[in-house]
Amino acid sequence: MNRAETCRRGKRTSRAGIREVAAAAGVSITTVSDALNGKGRLPDATRRHVREVADRLGYRPSAAARTLRTGKSGLIGLTVTTYGDEPFTFTEFPYFAEMARAATSSALARGYALVILPATSRHDVWSNVTLDGTVVIDPSDHDPVVTELVRQGLPVVSDGRPAGSLPVTAWVDNDHEAAVTGILDHLATAGARRIGLLTGTTTDTYTHLSTTAYLNWCALVGQDPVYEAYPAHDPCAGAVAADRLLARPDRPDAVYGLFDPNGTDLLAAARRYGLRVPDDLLLVCCSESSVYANTEPPITTLSLKPRRIGTAVVQLLIDAIEGVETDQPVEQVVPTELIVRTSSQRWESRATVSPPLLTRAR
Amino acid sequence: MNRAETCRRGKRTSRAGIREVAAAAGVSITTVSDALNGKGRLPDATRRHVREVADRLGYRPSAAARTLRTGKSGLIGLTVTTYGDEPFTFTEFPYFAEMARAATSSALARGYALVILPATSRHDVWSNVTLDGTVVIDPSDHDPVVTELVRQGLPVVSDGRPAGSLPVTAWVDNDHEAAVTGILDHLATAGARRIGLLTGTTTDTYTHLSTTAYLNWCALVGQDPVYEAYPAHDPCAGAVAADRLLARPDRPDAVYGLFDPNGTDLLAAARRYGLRVPDDLLLVCCSESSVYANTEPPITTLSLKPRRIGTAVVQLLIDAIEGVETDQPVEQVVPTELIVRTSSQRWESRATVSPPLLTRAR
DNA sequence: CCCAGCGAGAGGCACGTTTCTGCACGGCGG
DNA sequence: CCGCCGTGCAGAAACGTGCCTCTCGCTGGG
Numbered sequence: 092m093n094r095a096e097t098c099r100r101g102k103r104t105s106r107a108g109i110r111e112v113a114a115a116a117g118v119s120i121t122t123v124s125d126a127l128n129g130k131g132r133l134p135d136a137t138r139r140h141v142r143e144v145a146d147r148l149g150y151r152p153s154a155a156a157r158t159l160r161t162g163k164s165g166l167i168g169l170t171v172t173t174y175g176d177e178p179f180t181f182t183e184f185p186y187f188a189e190m191a192r193a194a195t196s197s198a199l200a201r202g203y204a205l206v207i208l209p210a211t212s213r214h215d216v217w218s219n220v221t222l223d224g225t226v227v228i229d230p231s232d233h234d235p236v237v238t239e240l241v242r243q244g245l246p247v248v249s250d251g252r253p254a255g256s257l258p259v260t261a262w263v264d265n266d267h268e269a270a271v272t273g274i275l276d277h278l279a280t281a282g283a284r285r286i287g288l289l290t291g292t293t294t295d296t297y298t299h300l301s302t303t304a305y306l307n308w309c310a311l312v313g314q315d316p317v318y319e320a321y322p323a324h325d326p327c328a329g330a331v332a333a334d335r336l337l338a339r340p341d342r343p344d345a346v347y348g349l350f351d352p353n354g355t356d357l358l359a360a361a362r363r364y365g366l367r368v369p370d371d372l373l374l375v376c377c378s379e380s381s382v383y384a385n386t387e388p389p390i391t392t393l394s395l396k397p398r399r400i401g402t403a404v405v406q407l408l409i410d411a412i413e414g415v416e417t418d419q420p421v422e423q424v425v426p427t428e429l430i431v432r433t434s435s436q437r438w439e440s441r442a443t444v445s446p447p448l449l450t451r452a453r
Numbered sequence: 454m455n456r457a458e459t460c461r462r463g464k465r466t467s468r469a470g471i472r473e474v475a476a477a478a479g480v481s482i483t484t485v486s487d488a489l490n491g492k493g494r495l496p497d498a499t500r501r502h503v504r505e506v507a508d509r510l511g512y513r514p515s516a517a518a519r520t521l522r523t524g525k526s527g528l529i530g531l532t533v534t535t536y537g538d539e540p541f542t543f544t545e546f547p548y549f550a551e552m553a554r555a556a557t558s559s560a561l562a563r564g565y566a567l568v569i570l571p572a573t574s575r576h577d578v579w580s581n582v583t584l585d586g587t588v589v590i591d592p593s594d595h596d597p598v599v600t601e602l603v604r605q606g607l608p609v610v611s612d613g614r615p616a617g618s619l620p621v622t623a624w625v626d627n628d629h630e631a632a633v634t635g636i637l638d639h640l641a642t643a644g645a646r647r648i649g650l651l652t653g654t655t656t657d658t659y660t661h662l663s664t665t666a667y668l669n670w671c672a673l674v675g676q677d678p679v680y681e682a683y684p685a686h687d688p689c690a691g692a693v694a695a696d697r698l699l700a701r702p703d704r705p706d707a708v709y710g711l712f713d714p715n716g717t718d719l720l721a722a723a724r725r726y727g728l729r730v731p732d733d734l735l736l737v738c739c740s741e742s743s744v745y746a747n748t749e750p751p752i753t754t755l756s757l758k759p760r761r762i763g764t765a766v767v768q769l770l771i772d773a774i775e776g777v778e779t780d781q782p783v784e785q786v787v788p789t790e791l792i793v794r795t796s797s798q799r800w801e802s803r804a805t806v807s808p809p810l811l812t813r814a815r
Numbered sequence: 816c817c818c819a820g821c822g823a824g825a826g827g828c829a830c831g832t833t834t835c836t837g838c839a840c841g842g843c844g845g
Numbered sequence: 846c847c848g849c850c851g852t853g854c855a856g857a858a859a860c861g862t863g864c865c866t867c868t869c870g871c872t873g874g875g
Contacts, residue, residue: 109861119825124863131864132822151580155526156861158517159830165581166568188550195569204582206528207557207567218513219527220566326743352744359747381688382714382744385721471831481855486833493834494852518831521860 107150116144127152158221167198167408168208168217168225172234172295184351185379186397187228190250193401194226201409210236224408226250229295230257246411248404252422254296261407261421265395267297270427271304271347274375274393277429278345279312282437283373287336287343288318289329289353298323301349317343323350333360337372345373345435354383354390374434389432399425469512478506489514520583529560529770530570530579530587532598534657546713547741548759549590552612555763556588563771572598586770588612591657592619608773610766614784616658623769623783627757629659632789633666633709636737636755639791640707641674644799645735649698649705650680651691651715660685663711679705685712695722699734707735707797716745716752736796751794761787 113120118141125131126141158164171187195205206220217236224246230237232254240247246260253259278286288305291298302318309316317339321332333356336346346357354376358368366372368388375391376383383390403423411421475482480503487493488503520526533549557567568582579598586608592599594616602609608622615621640648650667653660664680671678679701683694695718698708708719716738720730728734730750737753738745745752765785773783 120862121826121864122824125824128863131824134823137823153521153861154581154583155517155520156830157863159515159521159832159860160862160864162830164517165578191569199571199578202577202581204578205569207553207569209561215564216527216561216566219516219564221516330747355744355747359749362749380744382717382742385692385717387721387724387749482832483834483856484854487854490833493854496853499853515831518860519833521831521862522833524860 107148107153109150109152112141112145112148112150115148116141163223163412164221165203166206166220166222167203167405168220168222169194169205169228170208170210170225170236171228172210172231186351186395189379190228190397190401190404193398194405195401197402197405198409201405203405203409210234224248224260224412226404226408227259229297230254230259231295233257246408248408248411250400250404251296254294254299260411261423263400263403263407263423263425264296265400265427266424267300268304268307270393270395270429271301272308273427273429274347275305275308277431278347278373278375278435281345281369281373281435283343283345285314285317285341285343285345287346288316289332289336289346289348289350289357289376290318290320291323291349292320293323298349305347315341317341326352329353330356330359333357334363337361337364337366344371346375348374348376351376351378351380354378354380354392355386358386358390369434369437373437375429383432388434391432391435392430394428394430396425396428469510469515471512471514474503474507474510474512477510478503525585525774526583527565528568528582528584529565529767530582530584531556531567531590532570532572532587533590534572534593534596548713548757551741552590552759552763552766555760556767557763559764559767560771563767565767565771572596586610586622586774588766588770589621591659592616592621593657595619608770610770610773612762612766613658616656616661622773623785625762625765625769625785625787626658627762627789628786629662630666630669632755632757632791633663634670635789635791636709637667637670639793640709640735640737640797643707643731643735643797645705645707647676647679647703647705647707649708650678651694651698651708651710651712651719651738652680652682653685653711654682655685660711667709677703679703688714691715692718692721695719696725699723699726699728706733708737710736710738713738713740713742716740716742716754717748720748720752730796731799735799737791745794750796753794753797754792756790756792758787758790 109120109123113123116123118137122131122133122137123141123145126133126138127145154164169191191205198205203223205226206222208217208225222245225240225248227234227237227247227249229251230249230253234257237247237249237253237257237259241258241260249257249259249262250264252262252264275286288302290302290305305318306316317336319332319336321328323329329350329352333348333353336343337357337360348354348357354374357374357376361368361372361374368374375393377393377395379394379397380392383392403425407421407423471482471485475485478485480499483493484495484499485503485507488495488500489507516526531553553567560567565585567588568584570579570582570587584607587602587610589596589599589609589611591613592611592615596619599609599611599615599619599621603620603622611619611621611624612626614624614626637648650664652664652667667680668678679698681694681698683690685691691712691714695710695715698705699719699722710716710719716736719736719738723730723734723736730736737755739757740754741756741759742754745754765787769783769785
């Protein structure tokens, strides 16, 4: 009987339980709950006493029980749509890494933790965890996971404006058209006569919007488009595409690369063809990597500000989780930053600069 | 009364509950649970019937309730010890990104999801989620978080051998001494007379073991150590340290850089001083980045195989969670891979190669 | 003097599972 | 004919919280 009581009281639990605290403090379970959560109307003396006893016993409330009761888990899903075969292109580019890092930080600052989940609809995993909401990076058109989540009533915020009629709660993105147009103007101002583009074959909105902006700009200024597309998830394909671009008979005298590794690839290809940068070839690429500050020559990069995007996405999501639910998707545009380095300055670059936010690197 | 019944039956629940399934299928709750989990002794006809009804109703079991009942959440924590002020050096280097990606993949393959958590002991966040175990990257000496977790009886597996007497369940690491010794031998074979080291000021075991191995090697071959140390989390400091190393009166004719960005930094510094690579300076750095395949010249890198490490760490952790608990920490050593490129081959490199696994890049 | 009002806290139900125990029933050996 | 056993399933007790409701004692106004 003593055995039975021992079993019932404190056996397999890791020495914590609200009942033990209540018994030790000589109050009821309700009082403990209220004291620790600051909920009820209790004198400060009782509050302190309960907190003290709880600390002394090393009491940790059970997250599972709280989640079951309240319906809130404090967990946010983080998903990136896969490009290739790998389940995670995650952190393939520094962009994703930075974005995820910022998102994690600001989620934690507000008491939430991030759960990394696959974009593939492995139902068992998705339903094995109670989420309060989800961040989706670059959702593809009519993403089945997103629609499923929204159907369940969960807030979904996407990094990158949703393609098609994807019913997300909110989204954050750059103004990719303006960014590309700004870069092309910048290159033209620096003396480029024929600007090429290194782009991707994937169907995400970033690639699509950027390419379209390029084509529109070309049509506007009357230049024939010169571009090569390759599967962005394959690093070798990038080097090959860079080489092809510079091997063309209508070789461009300036190139913008949409993806992070394009800078080194283009630089290597330029060396192979004896092209000097920036004298014979102007170079800009979209990257968050700091390596381009120390290449020879340093390469001008466009930063999409993934830290700001990650932060904004999480703030919007948690606002949606905790606050009033707006009926319309909230849209937020983060400005890009063009970091001008030697590779895009053919002549002494005077103060003539172009639309997006411009920063002068030393 | 009808109102009350409606409330009790199916009001705020998102149209799923084991009771509804049981009622719809005309069986008991027990039967539904057993049928879906393959547990009890039921004829296949009943199993199929229940599964069918559950699918039709779109039934999703509540993860919170299951966790509360079973004590298992299917969640694994992922933590990296912070170096600087930032809460997350996470994904600062491609190493972490790759490792995290591999860990996430293999965890998902076994039905677990990863939760990113801060190394700082923010108790509220850590205790807000029920973990089955934790992966710790580069735990520092006497890490308070780790000891707390172990005290709670949770399995903890670390990437990087634990410093001091940290009581982890298991750990996975490279043989850093052998790797450094191998590289130094490789450089010496290529003709280096005075090999320098670019290292860090942090106290993690990777930096410590590598530096010690370097000093030991120097003592062995009778070379004066030539090295510069800098805080690894600061990219600018890396460039400055690289410059200092090549500006010394006892300038080395070969350098090994312990951190990912060291390659470009050293290359830029070499250019500033008019040193040709590999003719005047041999270069190797530890990196997982593919940019070094296309720099001018391509740089020899040491890969720590973060994908294999991430996979191994998760396998060990899940084995510990599900399987028998061994009393001794399980240790696992992952071989490194030296990817030899132009920067470390002064003469026609004959087949003389050194200890660790060697791969010849084109 | 009596009762409304209020402060302080106790009791108990519900959240949705899993799982232990146990009941009914039919076949079968003794 | 009776008890026994294996099959097929139902009942109900947890798991640890949060919160709603209710009690109890005390006080001030009518």
